[in-house]
Amino acid sequence: MELDAFAWLLTDDGQRLLARATELRGLDPLKAQSTLRKEVPGDTAASYVAVAMTQAELRAKAAEKFGALAERMYFTPDGLEQATRFAVAEHRAARLAAYGTRTLIDLGCGVGGDLIAASRAGLIVAGVDLDPERVAVAQANLAALGLAGAVQVADATEIDHTAFEVAFADPARRGARGRVFDAEGWTPSWSFVETLLTRDACVKVAPGIPHGMVPAGVEAEWVSHHGDVKEAALWAGGLATVRRRATVIGNGGLATLTDEDDAPASVRSVGDFLYEPDGAVIRAGLVTAVADGVGGGLVDEHIAYVTSDDAFRTPFATTYQVLEELPYRERALRAALRERGIGRLTIKKRGVSVVPEQLRRALSLEGPNEATIVLTRVSGEGTCLLVRRL
Numbered sequence: 028m029e030l031d032a033f034a035w036l037l038t039d040d041g042q043r044l045l046a047r048a049t050e051l052r053g054l055d056p057l058k059a060q061s062t063l064r065k066e067v068p069g070d071t072a073a074s075y076v077a078v079a080m081t082q083a084e085l086r087a088k089a090a091e092k093f094g095a096l097a098e099r100m101y102f103t104p105d106g107l108e109q110a111t112r113f114a115v116a117e118h119r120a121a122r123l124a125a126y127g128t129r130t131l132i133d134l135g136c137g138v139g140g141d142l143i144a145a146s147r148a149g150l151i152v153a154g155v156d157l158d159p160e161r162v163a164v165a166q167a168n169l170a171a172l173g174l175a176g177a178v179q180v181a182d183a184t185e186i187d188h189t190a191f192e193v194a195f196a197d198p199a200r201r202g203a204r205g206r207v208f209d210a211e212g213w214t215p216s217w218s219f220v221e222t223l224l225t226r227d228a229c230v231k232v233a234p235g236i237p238h239g240m241v242p243a244g245v246e247a248e249w250v251s252h253h254g255d256v257k258e259a260a261l262w263a264g265g266l267a268t269v270r271r272r273a274t275v276i277g278n279g280g281l282a283t284l285t286d287e288d289d290a291p292a293s294v295r296s297v298g299d300f301l302y303e304p305d306g307a308v309i310r311a312g313l314v315t316a317v318a319d320g321v322g323g324g325l326v327d328e329h330i331a332y333v334t335s336d337d338a339f340r341t342p343f344a345t346t347y348q349v350l351e352e353l354p355y356r357e358r359a360l361r362a363a364l365r366e367r368g369i370g371r372l373t374i375k376k377r378g379v380s381v382v383p384e385q386l387r388r389a390l391s392l393e394g395p396n397e398a399t400i401v402l403t404r405v406s407g408e409g410t411c412l413l414v415r416r417l
Contacts, residue, residue, distance in 0.1 A: 028081065028103060028160050032074040036082065036101075037167055044075060048083040049098075056080070093140070099171050101164045106138035109199065111231065112257055114276050115250050116144035119229065119260060123193060124148040126266055132191040134183035134223075135215065139165030139176075141195060146174040153191070155181040157214075184215050193266070194223055197231040210240070220261075227264035234259045234310055238271075248272040249307040254345075256306035273311035275342050282342040284308060289316040295324035295334065297352070297405055301414055302333040302344040303375070317343050327404045330378040338417060347414035353400065355409045360400075361390045368394035376402040379409055 035041045044067060051059040063076045085107055089097035093113045102110075111119075123131065123145065131145050136154025138161055145152045146169065153176060156162050162180050169176045188194050198213035198220060210217035217240075220230050224245050234249055234256045241247045246267035248260045253276070262268075269285040292315035304317050309331045318324055320343070323335030338346060353363045364372065370392050374383035381402050401412045 028078060029074050030159060030163055032071070032078040033101075033160070033163055033167075035071075035075055036078050041075070041079070044079045045082055048076075048079040049086070052083045052087060096143075096172065100138075101167045101171070102138050103158075103160055103164055106161050106164060109197070110138055110140040111144075111197070112252055113140060113144065114252055115257055116141045117148075118250065118274065118276060118281060119195075120144040120148035120150065123150060123229070123266075128193045128227075130191045131193050131195060132188045134186075134188065134194055134196040135198065136165050136178060137161050137197065139168045139178065141197065142176050142178070143168060143172060143174060145195075146176050147172075152176040154178045155183055155186060157182060184219050189226075192227060194226065194228045195230070196220065196223060196228070224261060224263040227266055228261075229263070229266060230261045232259050232261060234306075238312065246270060246272060247311070248274055249310040250274045250276065251305050251307035252276045253278075254305065256310055259310070271311045271313065273305065273307040273313050273343065275305050275307055277342060279342065284311070284313050284316055284343055286311075286313065286316075288320070289313055290319035291315060292318035292333075293324045294326070294328050294406060297326060297349060297410075297412065298323060298334045298336040299349055300335050300338050300417075301326075301347040301349050301401060301412065302335065302339075302341070303347065304331055304333065304344045305342075308343050313343075317341065326410075327378065327406060330404055332377060332401070332403055340417075346417045347399070347401070348417055350413045350415055353411045353413050355402070355411045357386070357389060360411060361392075364390060364392055364398070365394065367398070368396045369398045370394035371397040373397075373399040374402065375399065378404045 036045060048063060060076055064072050067075050082101055085102040086097050089102055089107055092110060128150055130151045133142050133154040136142050136156050142152050142154045154165055159180050162178050166178045198215055224242055236259050246262040246269055250257055269287055271286040272283055274283045302317060302321055304314050308314060308317055314331045318333040320341060321335045321339045322337055323333050326332045326334050354360045372387060372392055374386060379402050399414050401414055403410055
């Protein structure tokens with residue numbers, strides 16, 4: 028993105044072109060480009076049209092993360108990809124506000140999603156980023172939404188951030204060659220993150236972070252949004268309240284489970300109901316807390332399925348009624364499913380070496396009925412359960 032073209036986009040003429048590009052969104056790109064070129068005179072038409080069309084398309088893609096706010100915001104392609112889903116950013120901002128945070132610095136602010144959430148929550152915010160394009164976009168986003176905040180180009184590892192009560196960082200985990208798995212290759216590096224976590228701070232990390240990487244005294248919170256685990260956040264200093272936390276965000280709002288809710292759970296036989304814990308719960312190592320909450324136990328000590336004789340509605344797991352146990356072997360399972368007239372099959376599996384798509388093809392199902400099966404281990408033995416989601 029050309030910074031001069033982006034700056035022009037923020038002018039009255041640029042806003043009119045962006046509105047027109049938004050109207051033409053979805054048409055053939057070459058036709059839309061040709062139409063827009065006629066509305067911008069001069070030698071700079073090509074760059075102005077390009078930036079307007081890019082922003083119109085990115086706004087459409089951003090709606091999944093930012094909802095209605097996306098149509099008033101600006102993005103870069105990689106900045107949008109790396110941006111926090113806004114519902115998650117709002118949760119984080121609300122938690123900071125509840126702690127009493129007044130000032131926050133975002134060390135690597137990207138396009139400003141977390142800055143926006145924090146500013147809307149009433150915090151005084153500032154952000155820095157190495158990328159001039161992202162800085163320009165983040166500042167434009169704050170202005171477009173009528174929010175206060177300062178953003179500048181700077182190296183997060185070299186500035187003095189101690190004047191702010193809380194520091195937030197979201198290290199880039201993707202480089203020119205793709206995803207970076209070595210934490211020292213993050214930008215900023217894990218060494219810098221560890222230093223940051225010695226004060227009141229919050230650092231967004233990948234949900235696959237090993238528990239052993241979390242420093243002592245730091246809280247690790249795994250967050251899922253409508254069943255998808257989006258990230259983990261490390262809370263340090265006075266912001267840490269527990270060791271492990273799972274937070275789930277859904278249509279019904281937000282719920283959280285911590286290691287203080289955990290309790291030992293034994294392995295037991297399959298009851299009338301099966302519970303599939305949310306991914307954030309599994310990542311946080313709190314499956315036994317779910318088992319305790321539903322008065323049940325584990326189907327296997329190494330498998331993240333819970334079973335109980337009673338039905339519960341819980342935000343931390345999906346509940347299934349166990350209808351019957353079916354044969355685990357492929358040939359016998361095919362016969363059992365055909366006997367029940369099952370032609371459409373959802374296959375869930377955990378702890379067994381089964382590829383659902385391959386099994387579905389091998390079963391060659393026919394029939395008018397639809398069903399769900401769970402392939403897993405129960406007390407170490409391969410088991411197939413016919414279930415119905417509640």
